[in-house]
Amino acid sequence: MESTICPWCQTEIVWDEELGAEEQCPYCHNELKGYRTLNIQLGDEEEFEDEADGDEEEADYWEEGDTHLDAIRRVESFVAGGGDLLAYESGVEKVLDGQDEVPECPHCREYMLHAGQQEISGGSFEPVVPKGMQSPLLSGTLKLNVYVCSACFSVSRFLAEEERNTFIRTVSEKA
Incomplete structure (x- = not known):
């Protein structure tokens, strides 16, 4: 009988000679033949700083349209102008606590503040x-709830509750 020690779970595996060795450990199910190692180089801090500077230059072009970074800059400019970031954050929390619905921003996944209603x-x-269908899904005057993201300041609009119910009834009855 042939035996092997799994490099992952350190379990001794005894193989049947007729079946032969398997590619996976029967205990932890990790790959046995493709055991990979990670080499970490220890060196001068200056080398790491040089590498980090190169990574930052490449990262500048990675997500040029990143609105979240723009929002951070906007909040930083608010603080630089003498604004109190802690007061802003606590104000945002108070507003969110009073809201019935708290949607997430589609851009940065932060919570959005209900800013008002828009009538179309x-x-x-x-x-x-x-x-x-014989009639449109939405018709007449519509009311939309307007939400503003507290982090990236993007604006999203959603149907108000009355319009949602009308929309659901229209789709259910006429489709």
Whole structure:
């Protein structure tokens, strides 16, 4: 009988000679033949700083349209202008505590503050009639809840609760 020690779980594995060795450990299910090592070089701090500087230059172009970084800069400019960041954060928490709905920002995943409602009238909204239906999904005057992200300051709009219920009824009954 042939035996092997798993490099991952340090268990001795005894193989049947007829079946031969397997590619995975039967205990931890890790790959036995592809055991990989990680080499960490210890050296001068100056070498690491040089490498880190190169990484920062490459990272500048990684996500050029990153709105989250822009938001951080905006908040930093608020603090640099004499603003109190702690007061801002506690104010945001108070507003969020009073909200019934707290959506996440689609850009940075922070919570959004309910800033108000927007009314869209028939002149600024042109509804379409989907295939298989006789009437549009939304019609007339609509109310949208407007939310502002507390971190990146992006704005999102969602149907107000009355319009959501009307939308659900329309889709349920006419589809």
